[in-house]
Amino acid sequence: MLEPLNQPAPYVYSLVCLRCGVIYPVSVAPPYVCGCRPNVGSDLGTLDLQYDYTAIQQTITPGQLAADPDRSIGHYWPLLPIADRHLLPPLAVGNTPLMQPMQLGAHLGLPKLFIKDDGRNPSSSFKDRASAIAVARARQQGYTMVATASTGNAAAALASQCAAVGQKNVIFVPKSAPPAKIAQLLVYGSNVLAIDGTYDQAFDLCIEACHIFGWYNRNTGYNPYMTEGKKTVAFEIAEQLAKWRMRSAERGIGSPVYSEFRTPNSELFQAPDAVFVSVGDGCIIGGVHKGFKDLLALGWIEKMPRLYGVQSTQSAALYDAWRRDLPLPEAVVATTRADSISVNAPRDAIKALNAVRQTNGAFIAVPDTAILQAILPLARLGAVFAEPAGAAAYAGLVQAVQQKLVRPDETIVLINTGSGLKDVAATMQVTGGVTVIPPTLDAVFNATKDV
Numbered sequence: 001m002l003e004p005l006n007q008p009a010p011y012v013y014s015l016v017c018l019r020c021g022v023i024y025p026v027s028v029a030p031p032y033v034c035g036c037r038p039n040v041g042s043d044l045g046t047l048d049l050q051y052d053y054t055a056i057q058q059t060i061t062p063g064q065l066a067a068d069p070d071r072s073i074g075h076y077w078p079l080l081p082i083a084d085r086h087l088l089p090p091l092a093v094g095n096t097p098l099m100q101p102m103q104l105g106a107h108l109g110l111p112k113l114f115i116k117d118d119g120r121n122p123s124s125s126f127k128d129r130a131s132a133i134a135v136a137r138a139r140q141q142g143y144t145m146v147a148t149a150s151t152g153n154a155a156a157a158l159a160s161q162c163a164a165v166g167q168k169n170v171i172f173v174p175k176s177a178p179p180a181k182i183a184q185l186l187v188y189g190s191n192v193l194a195i196d197g198t199y200d201q202a203f204d205l206c207i208e209a210c211h212i213f214g215w216y217n218r219n220t221g222y223n224p225y226m227t228e229g230k231k232t233v234a235f236e237i238a239e240q241l242a243k244w245r246m247r248s249a250e251r252g253i254g255s256p257v258y259s260e261f262r263t264p265n266s267e268l269f270q271a272p273d274a275v276f277v278s279v280g281d282g283c284i285i286g287g288v289h290k291g292f293k294d295l296l297a298l299g300w301i302e303k304m305p306r307l308y309g310v311q312s313t314q315s316a317a318l319y320d321a322w323r324r325d326l327p328l329p330e331a332v333v334a335t336t337r338a339d340s341i342s343v344n345a346p347r348d349a350i351k352a353l354n355a356v357r358q359t360n361g362a363f364i365a366v367p368d369t370a371i372l373q374a375i376l377p378l379a380r381l382g383a384v385f386a387e388p389a390g391a392a393a394y395a396g397l398v399q400a401v402q403q404k405l406v407r408p409d410e411t412i413v414l415i416n417t418g419s420g421l422k423d424v425a426a427t428m429q430v431t432g433g434v435t436v437i438p439p440t441l442d443a444v445f446n447a448t449k450d451v
């Protein structure tokens, strides 16, 4: 256990309530959510961290940042809400590959399609980005216990980050979470409380427990610092796209790319035209938005991409609110098979709705059948094995292509949020079983003659 550090993050100067506008200076230990609406549910006094961008610009150039040999999220330290990047557990979160799936792009008529595969994080989901920040903040403030409620991935991420630094933790998951995710919790030695109830009930119980027992609370959409971990995906996408453009130019592929660069920064950071990501509570899409907002404020990118949030029609509270132009979602009864996006009352509703509305994007709702089917083209044409919630983003992209929400010349990034190994049962449902043969050459011949 590290000594508690009292210095705040160097460039964070306050937290602002997105609901009532009240500002909390960082010096007074700000709350998780604003006092204007501290209760749980979607109508929360969601806080957003504010950075001193001028001070960051005076401290570091994008070139220095891009040249940092640490490729994990610690690499973005001036834009992280922690006092010191060495507080991050040594698990190398982030730096996941941005790949150009040629066959999948051709299939969709989108030659500049990219997949950001966040299934390749230490605990095999996007959630590592946030959990790393949670553990760093808990250590910084000297908490002895960290807790979270989770549909499974946030918990697995927290469990592994805690194991890396010997931090005690308590996990609240619905007992229906897929076995692989529960196995991850158990193997890392967490105190696992499988709740006989929904994710939403686990969420509320975790908040109460943290309050009563004095534990650090990592809950998504409740702890405002989680957005700050999740935003690192936007930084990486922008850096990786800039590198891809440089490489294409060197190989003489495509249009005269160099002439498109207007500032030197654009050789280091490039925004795509659109990003597709699946949405449950809305924290990831809010984080993606925050990351691109940071880069825009620093003048390191020149435009904000359109953000598309994909939900299951069986868990579509945010899609409904967006379509009906409501300020906040009404709770639904979520029944989707894509457990990671199965949410009744989205907790990060304000940030998620802002992400889509302020970037001219859209919410898209896809049926569960399309989500499960999407696992196959993503694997067979893109060679990325996604869990159902990850594949949902692809199902949403297919719908967006049909509705002409994207153009063939645009640069589009699809984020896979979780590995397919997290939920093998869902995959077996769409692939069917394996053919068993006797160990003879005849059988091999018969089984392969039509392939």
Ligand SMILES: *Cc1c(COP(=O)(O)O)cnc(C)c1O
Binding pocket: 125, 126, 127, 153, 154, 220, 278, 279, 280, 281, 282, 283, 284, 285, 340, 341, 387, 389, 390, 417, 418
């Ligand atoms: C958590 C999660 C999501 C949804 O993220 P929210 O922040 O809840 O919107 C999507 N996919 C996977 C794999 C996840 O674990």
